[in-house]
């Protein structure tokens with residue numbers, strides 16, 4: 001009698017490998033919700049697994065000299081227990097803990113049925129394999145070992161108490177009855193694993209996006225952009241390559257915010273981002289460096305070409321008007337610094353561009369200044 005479960009990373013494994021006590025209430029609520037989702041995901045596979053398992057065990061029990069109570073227990077375990085287990089987990093204040101208990105009950109009953117079948121070879125091996133699969137899939141080696149210990153203990157105690165004779169040999173008819181479970185269960189487990197892997201890959205992609213991109217503009221955030229700049233610096237040093245770095249700051253941005261409101265300020269930031277992305281090459285690495293400041297890494301580009309590219313951006317900006325505030329004339333100041341092999345770190349490169357930007361601001365704004 002089997003069930004298929006794959007653990008989700010929010011609930012089960014966190015419970016199993018240790019939980020933080022001091023987490024805020026909303027995180028606890030989130031955890032509780034995801035634990036309930038986990039218990040709900042277990043429900044249907046448990047219904048199917050235990051129902052199909054019922055026939056495997058029954059095909060052997062009919063050959064055993066056992067009382068009617070065993071049959072009652074088998075029916076209860078096969079057809080009532082899954083619904084009861086779901087209710088217990090769903091209503092529990094800690095659904096993950098309740099589900100662990102349910103899994104241990106599954107392992108315990110697995111051991112009981114192995115004993116009741118006189119350790120009949122094929123159904124017993126099926127029970128051990130499937131319980132092992134579930135437990136290791138949910139809680140790794142630790143839960144697998146716990147489950148195996150519970151299953152073995154239940155089997156030995158039942159054998160000892162009930163004096164059930166061994167009945168090791170599986171008859172061909174019993175093999176056929178076990179066949180649906182033998183085939184369906186691993187395929188279903190594979191499907192659940194596949195879906196879990198797809199979900200995890202999607203989560204990973206979203207996390208990558210969150211950790212590397214600026215939430216408003218979608219270009220790289222400062223931390224990641226600086227990381228890429230560091231990589232570019234190393235490449236230039238190692239392979240004697242050339243690259244130019246630009247820092248771009250919107251002029252009088254504070255007054256745009258103050259006069260027209262932050263919504264218009266945000267629109268201006270988005271418009272600058274779009275201009276940079278559309279006018280520059282796709283290989284140029286654009287990042288949002290701060291509030292109204294952007295950085296661009298132009299790999300393999302000499303300073304003169306970088307300045308030419310930036311002049312094109314400024315020309316486009318000159319003719320552009322924000323739809324929500326057409327009176328605003330967006331203008332930027334730009335500091336340009338070409339890579340220099342004398343530089344001792346990427347920060348020095350960044351500093352050179354920053355000094356050039358400062359020069360552009362001081363010289364009246366709306367200008368492109370190169371580092372000395």
Ligand SMILES: Nc1nc2c(ncn2[C@@H]2O[C@H](COP(=O)(O)OP(=O)(O)OP(=O)(O)O)[C@@H](O)[C@H]2O)c(=O)[nH]1
Pocket residue numbers: 216249250251252253254255257261262263264265266269290291292361365
């Ligand atoms: N709307 C909006 N404003 C922002 C955002 N991030 C930062 N700011 C504002 O941008 C302004 C930055 O202004 P500064 O760069 O210091 O000054 P400035 O007015 O641009 O002056 P100069 O750079 O010297 O021309 C501040 O008022 C910040 O509050 C944002 O995401 N949206």
